Amino acid sequence: xxxxxxxxxxxxxxxxxxxxxxxxxxxxxxxxxxxxxxxxxxxxxxxxxxxxxxxxxxxxxxxxxxxxxxxxxxxxxxxxxxxxxxxxxxxxxxxxxxxxxxxxxxxxxxxxxxxxxxxxxxxxxxxxxxxxxxxxxxxxxxxxxxxxxxxxxxxxxxxxxxxxxxxxxxxxxxxxxxxxxxxxxxxxxxxxxxxxxxxxxxxxxxxxxxxxxxxxxxxxxxxxxxxxxxxxxxxxxxxxxxxxxxxxxxxxxxxxxxxxxxxxxxxxxxxxxxxxxxxxxxxxxxxxxxxxxxxxxxxxxxxxxxxxxxxxxxxxxxxxxxxxxxxxxxxxxxxxxxxxxxxxxxxxxxxxxxxxxxxxxxxxxxxxxxxxxxxxxxxxxxxxxxxxxxxxxxxxxxxxxxxxxxxxxxx
Amino acid sequence: xxxxxxxxxxxxxxxxxxxxxxxxxxxxxxxxxxxxxxxxxxxxxxxxxxxxxxxxxxxxxxxxxxxxxxxxxxxxxxxxxxxxxxxxxxxxxxxxxxxxxxxxxxxxxxxxxxxxxxxxxxxxxxxxxxxxxxxxxxxxxxxxxxxxxxxxxxxxxxxxxxxxxxxxxxxxxxxxxxxxxxxxxxxxxxxxxxxxxxxxxxxxxxxxxxxxxxxxxxxxxxxxxxxxxxxxxxxxxxxxxxxxxxxxxxxxxxxxxxxxxxxxxxxxxxxxxxxxxxxxxxxxxxxxxxxxxxxxxxx
Numbered sequence: 001x002x003x004x005x006x007x008x009x010x011x012x013x014x015x016x017x018x019x020x021x022x023x024x025x026x027x028x029x030x031x032x033x034x035x036x037x038x039x040x041x042x043x044x045x046x047x048x049x050x051x052x053x054x055x056x057x058x059x060x061x062x063x064x065x066x067x068x069x070x071x072x073x074x075x076x077x078x079x080x081x082x083x084x085x086x087x088x089x090x091x092x093x094x095x096x097x098x099x100x101x102x103x104x105x106x107x108x109x110x111x112x113x114x115x116x117x118x119x120x121x122x123x124x125x126x127x128x129x130x131x132x133x134x135x136x137x138x139x140x141x142x143x144x145x146x147x148x149x150x151x152x153x154x155x156x157x158x159x160x161x162x163x164x165x166x167x168x169x170x171x172x173x174x175x176x177x178x179x180x181x182x183x184x185x186x187x188x189x190x191x192x193x194x195x196x197x198x199x200x201x202x203x204x205x206x207x208x209x210x211x212x213x214x215x216x217x218x219x220x221x222x223x224x225x226x227x228x229x230x231x232x233x234x235x236x237x238x239x240x241x242x243x244x245x246x247x248x249x250x251x252x253x254x255x256x257x258x259x260x261x262x263x264x265x266x267x268x269x270x271x272x273x274x275x276x277x278x279x280x281x282x283x284x285x286x287x288x289x290x291x292x293x294x295x296x297x298x299x300x301x302x303x304x305x306x307x308x309x310x311x312x313x314x315x316x317x318x319x320x321x322x323x324x325x326x327x328x329x330x331x332x333x334x335x336x337x338x339x340x341x342x343x344x345x346x347x348x349x350x351x352x353x354x355x356x357x358x359x360x361x362x363x364x365x366x367x368x369x370x371x372x373x374x375x376x377x378x379x380x381x382x383x384x385x386x387x388x389x390x391x392x393x394x395x396x397x398x399x400x401x402x403x404x405x406x407x408x409x410x411x
Numbered sequence: 412x413x414x415x416x417x418x419x420x421x422x423x424x425x426x427x428x429x430x431x432x433x434x435x436x437x438x439x440x441x442x443x444x445x446x447x448x449x450x451x452x453x454x455x456x457x458x459x460x461x462x463x464x465x466x467x468x469x470x471x472x473x474x475x476x477x478x479x480x481x482x483x484x485x486x487x488x489x490x491x492x493x494x495x496x497x498x499x500x501x502x503x504x505x506x507x508x509x510x511x512x513x514x515x516x517x518x519x520x521x522x523x524x525x526x527x528x529x530x531x532x533x534x535x536x537x538x539x540x541x542x543x544x545x546x547x548x549x550x551x552x553x554x555x556x557x558x559x560x561x562x563x564x565x566x567x568x569x570x571x572x573x574x575x576x577x578x579x580x581x582x583x584x585x586x587x588x589x590x591x592x593x594x595x596x597x598x599x600x601x602x603x604x605x606x607x608x609x610x611x612x613x614x615x616x617x618x619x620x621x622x623x624x625x626x627x628x629x630x631x632x633x634x635x636x637x638x639x640x641x642x643x644x645x646x647x648x649x650x651x652x653x654x655x656x657x658x659x660x661x662x663x664x665x666x667x668x669x670x671x672x673x674x675x676x677x678x679x680x681x682x683x684x685x686x687x688x689x690x691x692x693x694x695x696x697x698x699x700x701x702x703x704x705x706x707x708x709x710x
Contacts, residue, residue, distance in 0.1 A: 098627040159623040197623050198631055207630040213451065223618045224626030231620060 001185075006178040008171030011139040012078065012104045012164070013038035014178070015146025018186045019102070022050040022073035022193075025064035027057060030116055031168035032080040032106040039076075062087035065101050066094025069161070070208050072199030074150065074192075075101035080168060081108035081122045088125065094161060095130030095225060097209045100153035101161050102146060103131065107270065108168040109357035117358020118168035120270065120322040124298075124330045130225045132162040132232040133299040135269045137255075139176040141296075142166045144249060147181075147190055151239045154193060157231040167271040169358060174271075181247055189246045233300045253302035255294040256309055258284060262291030263314045264373050265346075266366075267335060269295040272321060272355050279366035290370065295331065303338040310339060315348035315373040320385070321355040328385030329353055336381060348373060348380040354388035361388060412605030413466035415476045416554055419497045420485030421646070423455045424709060425547025428573055429483070430461035432551035436561045436569035437465035445470050456644040456688065456707070458495035463554075466605065478609040480505050483554055485532075485546045486709050487511040490521045492643045498523070505603050508553050510546060510709060528557070530598060533709040539590045540583070544710045548574070548587040552594035559600030566591055637685070641668070645688030648704045651679055655700035662692035662701065 006014065012035045016024070024043070026036040043052035050073070055061040058079050069075040079087060084105050094101070105126070107118040120135075127133060132152060136142045142164065149162035166172060198206055212218045236253060244250045257277050259265060268276045273294040283290045293309055295302075310316050320329025327333060332351035339345040352369050354361045365388040372386070402408075416433060420426035427448035434446030448461040462476045478500040487509055489495040498521065501507060507527040511517055514529035532549040536542070548570050555561040570591050574584045620626065658677035670686040671679045679692075693701040 096628065098623055156623065157620065159627070198629075205633045208628070210628050210630055212628055220618060221626065221628050224621060227618070227620035228623075228626065 001182055002180045004178055004180060005175040006139055006143075006180075007034065007173055007175050008136075008139045008142050008166045009034035009106070009173070010038055010175075011143040011178050012106075012146060012166065013042075014180055015143040015164075016076040016102075016104075017042055017048060018143075018181065018183065019074060019076065019147055019150045019190060020187075020192060021048070021076040023065075023068040023075045024050075024052045025055050025061045025068070025075075025077050026052065027055050027061045027079065027083065029058070029080045029083040031108060031118075031172040032078050032083070032104070034172070035078040035104060035106070058083035058087040059090055062090035062094060062103070065103070066090065066097055066099040066161075069094070069099035069101040070097055070200055072193070072195035072201075075099075076104075076146075077101070078104040078106065080106040081110060084122050084126060085110065088129070091126055091129040091131060091161075093209065096221065098159045098225070098228065099161055100150075100159050102149045102153060103161060103163045104142075104146065105163055105165045106168045106172045107165055115357040116168065118170060118172075118270075118321070119356045119358065120165075120320070120330070123163065123165045124322050126163060127299055127330075130160060130229060131299065132158070132160055132229055132236075133165065133297070134162065134236075135165045135296055135298055136171065137271055137273050137294060137296075139166075139171060139174070140178045140249070141251070142171065143178055143180070144243065144247070144251065147186060148236070148239050148243055148251070150193075151190055151242075152232050152235050154195075155231075155235045155239075156196065158228050158235055159197075160225065160228045160232065162232075165270065167358075170271040179247075185246060189242060230300050233297070233302060236297055251296060252305070253297035254305045254309065255296055257292040257294065259291035259293060259309060261289055263289045264370065265291050265293055265310060265313050265316045266369070267293045267295065267310075267316060267318045267331070268321075269298065269331065270321065272319075272361060275361055276319065276366070279363060279370075282363065282366075283370060288370070298331075301334055301338065306335060306338050307342045307345075310335070310346060311342045311344035313346045315350070315376065316346045317350045317352055317369055317373055319352045319354050319361075319369065319388075321353075323353050323356060323385070332385065348376050350376065350380075350383065351385040352388055353385050356387075359393070362390060364390060412468065412607065413464050413470050413472065414481075414558060414560070414603055414605060415472075415479045415608075416463045416481045416483060416558070417476045417479035417500075418461040418463070418483045418485065418550060418554075419489055419495060420459055420546065420550070421455075421489070421644075421707065421709075422450065422457050422459050424459075424485045424544050425550065426459045426485055427461045428547035428577065429485070429550035429554070430463045432547065432566075432569045432573045433463045433554050433561070434465070434569075435572055436551070436555055436565045437463070439565040439568055440561055442466060442560075443468060443470050445472070447474075449475065454644065454687075456646045458489055458492065458643070460496070465560075472608050476500070477611065478503050480603050480606070481554065481557060482507045483550055484509045485550050486707060487517055488707055490517060490523075494640075494643065503609060506557060506601050508550075508557060510550070526601075528598070530594070532594065535593060536590060536709075539593070540586045543708070545587075546709060548591050549594050552591040553598055556595045556598040557601050558603055560603075563592065563595050566595060640684045641687050642682075642684045645683075645686060646705070646707045646710045647688045647690055648683070648706045649681060649686065649688070649690060649692050650702045650704055651681065652700045652702055653678055655698055657698055657700070659697060661695050661697065665695050666692060
């Protein structure tokens with residue numbers, strides 16, 4: 001094992017390298033490009049054996065990735081934001097093929113207006129594609145999740161692609177201390193890929209991804225994909241246990257932070273959960289019984305784990321780094337639905353929107369959120385999602401609008 | 412209560428237009444109406460089906476009609492093709508209308524309901540409109556008359572509207588209106604008891620995970636495209652005149668569907684289960700040894 005300072009992107013490249021990938025179709029996009037640059041260098045100097053191919057778009061890239069996985073080679077690729085959306089058709093298609101590959105998405109807010117900072121609208125747009133979806137909080141978790149992701153994708157109970165998400169800038173360009181496991185240890189955790197099902201081979205004719213004009217059989221295949229992604233829940237738990245036994249780091253479908261005696265919980269996903277943990281620590285020092293739940297597995301949604309940890313609490317806030325216009329925070333609504341069947345569901349479940357386009361979330365915003373939970377008088381469920389926005393943000397908007405030639409507020 | 416009509420024909424015979432003319436006519440009378448065709452990957456000559464529903468009340472149904480009150484068949488050669496589904500639900504249908512010279516032999520051959528009415532639309536369409544396959548107006552007029560709920564005036568207005576939407580010239584529309592009147596007045600009206608929708612009883616089956624081999628849309632058996640008998644799409648049939656054939660093999664080489672093989676003497680053998688009747692072989696044959704034989708009367 002080696003310990004190094006690595007960016008999230010470098011950790012992703014290391015994860016793919018240690019997984020001994022055979023094929024990488026690539027297309028650059030900020031803030032992901034560093035991943036494919038690292039892999040390109042390793043393919044070029046012979047560190048990695050196999051094929052690195054630059055494609056002409058993310059759509060072609062994802063299609064090539066799915067086709068490669070269909071031939072039974074271990075396939076890795078990465079994209080971000082607009083690129084993920086450009087590949088959207090192919091995401092559904094290759095998940096339908098049941099191509100067991102790993103895709104890293106480096107989260108970035110979607111246009112328009114165009115931006116480079118992270119939020120989760122890009123990756124959550126892929127939530128219905130049939131990809132298993134894992135969200136990392138740290139650079140270490142990026143590397144570890146990629147190793148686990150291949151394990152899950154290639155498990156015969158799943159056979160579906162897995163997406164590992166890391167936030168742009170806050171992880172992608174941020175260096176942290178990362179344990180790089182030994183290759184031998186990784187080989188024992190994740191052996192070389194040996195497909196046990198028929199794959200495309202010379203002299204082994206078969207057809208994959210065929211047209212199905214009969215609606216019964218279409219329904220059957222789509223539901224099989226649902227079952228496969230559902231199976232990824234227990235498979236993730238098994239793979240996590242094996243990973244922990246081998247490397248010592250535990251990864252649950254959800255992570256709990258100071259939740260044991262907490263009356264109030266904050267739910268977050270991704271790298272901003274680190275900020276949420278800092279807020280919880282701050283509140284704990286003031287004697288407040290507050291904890292944090294981080295959603296790591298988003299597909300399949302860990303309904304049982306969420307229900308268990310959130311039930312019986314007085315108040316829960318879901319801080320979404322996403323916004324579905326006309327609805328609100330995307331994860332808020334999924335969590336509210338998950339809790340609907342729980343007789344002990346929290347009395348208050350509030351929706352907050354923060355960190356859109358990578359906007360920082362200050363302690364003041366976290367404090368406001370907690371105060372709202374403690375003094376809530378308004379609708380306890382499905383009220384207006386509240387945007388976390390400060391006077392300083394307002395001043396910046398005012399200044400920029402003036403620059404753009406807009407008249408002052410009210411004008 | 413709703414009246415349900417199902418139209419069968421081949422791509423190009425106007426089955427969709429027939430369902431729309433009946434739909435528009437019923438709409439003009441003041442009924443609640445729904446009409447829809449089913450097609451997609453088919454081509455000219457392949458089986459096409461269309462539906463019209465109408466009634467006094469809101470129609471709380473959608474999609475295919477499994478239990479029609481009236482089955483309208485534009486092309487009797489479809490009866491021989493079970494995949495066309497012409498006979499589905501005929502046991503509960505009040506009547507079947509066949510575009511054919513005579514009902515009796517077909518009723519016997521295909522065990523059709525005795526209340527099957529045949530009328531030779533092809534002959535009259537050829538005579539009046541000049542195109543044997545332009546069956547839409549004749550099928551619609553026969554339907555309007557048989558169901559007895561659509562007066563001639565609304566039928567004619569609907570014919571005009573729908574054909575104008577297809578950009579037919581005024582002369583062609585006039586001929587079609589003549590055809591509509593003739594068919595309408597030549598046929599009787601039947602009694603259609605208006606019924607609630609029927610459904611074949613079914614049981615629910617749960618879908619569990621079945622593994623990758625079964626659960627992914629892949630095909631492991633090769634050569635099963637053979638089971639799709641595209642010969643059913645054929646309107647014309649190529650036949651080889653062996654006395655003239657020089658065994659040059661051009662037809663064998665060029666057949667886009669691989670439906671021509673050579674026998675041990677080098678003469679072409681046509682696989683009629685899969686020949687789609689594109690007639691490319693006839694065009695290519697340097698000695699005109701391939702003849703065309705019309706297979707579908709209404710073409």
